[in-house]
Amino acid sequence: MHIGGIFASAAVAVLVGVATPAYAAAKPDVGAKQAYVVDSAGTIHVGKRQTKKVPVASLVKVMTAYVVLREARLTDTVTITAADVRHAADNGATSAALRKGEKLTVEDLLYGLMLPSGADASNALARTYGPGKKAFIDKMNAAARQLGLADTHYTNADGLPTPARGGYSTAADQARLAQVALKNPTFTQVVSAKKHKVAKSADNRAHTWRNTNKLLERTDGVLGVKTGYTRAAGYCLLFAAERDGRQVVGVLLGDQNERRFTEAEELLDYVSEQIAAG
Template sequence: MHIGGIFGSAALALVVGFTPTAHAATEPTVGAREAYVVDSAGTIHFSKRESRRVPVASLVKIMTAYVVLREAGLSDTVTITAADVRHATSNGATTAGLRKGERLTVRDLLYGLMLPSGADAASALARKYGPGNAAFVAKMNAAAKSLGLSDTRYTNADGLPTPKGGGYSTAVDQARLTQKAMENTTFSAVVGSKVKKVAKSGLHRAHTWKNTNKLLQTGDDVLGVKTGYTDAAGYCLVFAGDRGGKRVVGVLLGDQDARRFTTAEKLLDYAGSQIENG
C-alpha cells in the first residue's frame, strides 16, 4: 500500500522519519569575465574574479549620478552647450539627444544620463557641478574613497575610453557603490524606470528616453540598475532585485550583449533560492 497516497506527505514524514526539504537552485553558469552577487545582509551568492581591476564603461555613470545627487538640487536647471553635444557625437557615444541651448532640470538630466546612457547629459552635469570635468572627477574619486572603494579610479564622468586610459573598478566595488546609491529614492526611481518622457516646454524640446536595461522588461521584481559597453570593457551590467525579503545586487563585467540579461535573471533567482533555503 502506498502510504503517501493515503495520508499525504506530512503523514509520510511521521511514519518513516523523513522531513521534506526545498531544493536550492543549481548555480548558474556565468560567462562574464568578472561577476559578483551579494544581498543586503552581506551574504555573497556568487563571485568570479570580483576584485580584478578592469574598465567598467558606462557603469561609471552610477558614480556620476551619486555625486550629482549630493551636489545638486533636483529642480536646478542646466543649460546644454555645444560642447556637451559635441562630446557625445564626436566620440561615437550613446546620447540623450540633447541640443545646444536646452535647459533641463537635474532630475530630468539624471534620466537622460541613466536610461539612454547619455554622454551629453554626463558632460552637462559634470561641467555644472565640478564645475568642470576635472573637478567633477576629483569629486567622484573622493566619493569612492569615502565609500571604501579602494580598487576604483575614475578619469571621466561617462566611462568613455581616454587616450591615457587609467580608469578602472571591480565587480565588488560596483556592487558596494550600487548598494549605497540605491538608498537614495530618486536614484532608485530613475534606474528602475523603463521609459521617461519629458514634455516640450519653452526651455527644451520633448524627449523620450528608453532604458537600455532589458532586464526590466523580462525579469520579475527587478529594480534596475545600469548597462555599459566599450571594446575594452565588453558588455557590462549592474542589476538589483528583491528576493526573499532581501535586496540582491549583482555585477557582470566583460560579458556578451544578450547573455548578460539572461544571466542576471538566473543569478537573481539563484540568490533568492539560497535566501529562502537559509
Template sequence: MLLAMRIGGTFGSAVLIMTMLSTAPATAATQPEVAARAAYVVDSARTVHYSKRATRRAPVASLVKIMTAYVVLREARLSDVVTIKKADVRHAIVNGATSASLVKGERRTVEDLLHGLMLPSGADASNALARAYGPGRSAFVAKMNAAAKRLGMADTFYTNADGLPSRAYSTAADQATLTMAALANPTFRAIVSRRTYKIPGHTWRNSNLLLGSEGVIGVKTGFTTAAGFCLAFAADRGGRRIVGVLLGDQDQRRFRTAGELLDYAESRITGS
C-alpha cells in the same frame, strides 16, 4: 522570464520584440553558469551569493555613470536648471558615444538630465552635469574619486564621468558596493526603475531589459570594446535587496545570466 528586447543599431530605429530570456530558473541547489569575465552578487545582509574574479581591476564602461549620478545627487537640487552647451553635444558626437540627443541652448533640470544620463546613457548629459557640478570635468572627477574612497572602493579609479575608454578601472565588487549605496537614495532608485521618461522634445527609454521582472529596480547597462557588455542589476526579493554586477559579458546573455543569478540568490535567501 518574458522581457522586451530592443533590436537595432545605436543610430538606427529600434524594434521591440518579446523574447524569453530564461526558460528554466536556477534552483537553490544549482549555481548558474556565468561566462562573464567577472561577476559579483551580494544582498543587503552582506551575504555574498556569487563571486568570480570580483576584485580584478577592469574597465566598467557606462557603469561609471552610476557614480556620476551618485555625486550629482549629493551636490545638486533636482530643480536646478542646466543650460546645454555645444561642448556637451559635441562630446557625445566626437567620441561616438551614446547620447540623450540634447540640443545646444536647451535648459533642462537636473532631474531631467539624470534621466538622460541613466536611461539612454547619454554622454552629453554626463558632460553637462560634470561641467555644472565640478564645476568642470576635472573637479567633478576628483569628487567621484573622493566618493569612491569614502565608500571603501579601494580598487576603483575614475578619469571621466561617462565611462569612455581611458585608464580608469574598477571591479565587480566595488561596483556592487557603489550600486547598493546609490540605491539607498529614493530618487536614484526611482530613476533607474523607469522604463520611459518623456519631456518636451525627448523620449528616453531604459536600456535595461530586466525591468519588469519580479522585484527588479534597475540599474545600469554599459559597453565599450575593452570592457565588453556590462550590467549592474538589483532586485528586492526574499525580504532583502540583491545587487549584482557582470563585467565583460555578451549583450543579451548578460540579462539572462543576471536573471538566473537573482533567482539563485533568492533561493538561497528563502531556502526554496
C-alpha cells in the same frame, strides 16, 4: 489479506509519509569574465574575479549620478552647450539627443544620463557641478575613497575609453557603490524607470528616453541599475532587485550583450531559492 500484502501496504504507507528531501538549485554558469552577487544581509552568492581591476564602461555613470545628487538640487536648470553635444558625437557615444541651448532640470538630466546612457548629459552635469570636468572627476574619486572603494579610479564621468589609460573598478566595488546609491530614493526612482518623457517647452524640445536595462522587462522587483559597453570593457550590467525581503545587487563585467540579461535573471532566481532555503 495476504501477509505479504500487509507488509507491502505498510511499506507504501511509510514511503508515502516520508518527505522527499529538497535539493538546492545548482548555481548558474556565469559567462561574464567578472561577476559578483550579494544581498542586503551580507551573503555573497556569487564571486568570480570580483576584485580584478577592469574598465566598467558606462557603469561609471552610477558614480556621476551619486555625486550630482550630493551637489545639486533636482530643480536646478542646466543649459546644454555645443561642447556637450560634440562630446557624445565625437566619441561615438550613446546620447540623450540633447541640443545646444536646451535648458533642462537636473532631475530630467539624470534620466537622460541613466536611461539612454547619454554622454551629452554626463558632460553637461560634470561641467556644471565640478564646476569643470576635472574638478568633478576629483569629486568622483573623493567619493570613492569615502565609500571605501579602494580598487576604483575614475578618469571621466561617462566611462568612455579616453584618455588612453582610462579608469577602472571591480565587480565588488560596483556592487558596494550600488548599495549606497540605492539608499537615495531619487536615484532608485530614476534607474528603475522604464522610460521618461520631457515635454516640449520654450526652453527645450520633447524627449522620450527608454531604459537600456532589459532586465526591467523580464522579471519583477527589479530596481535597475545600469548597463554599459565599450570594446575594452565588454558588455556590463549592474543590477538590483528585491527578493524575499532582501535587496540583491549583482554585477556582470566582460559579458555578451543579451546573455548578461539572461544570466542576471537566472542569478536572481538562484538567490531567491538560496534565501528561501535559509
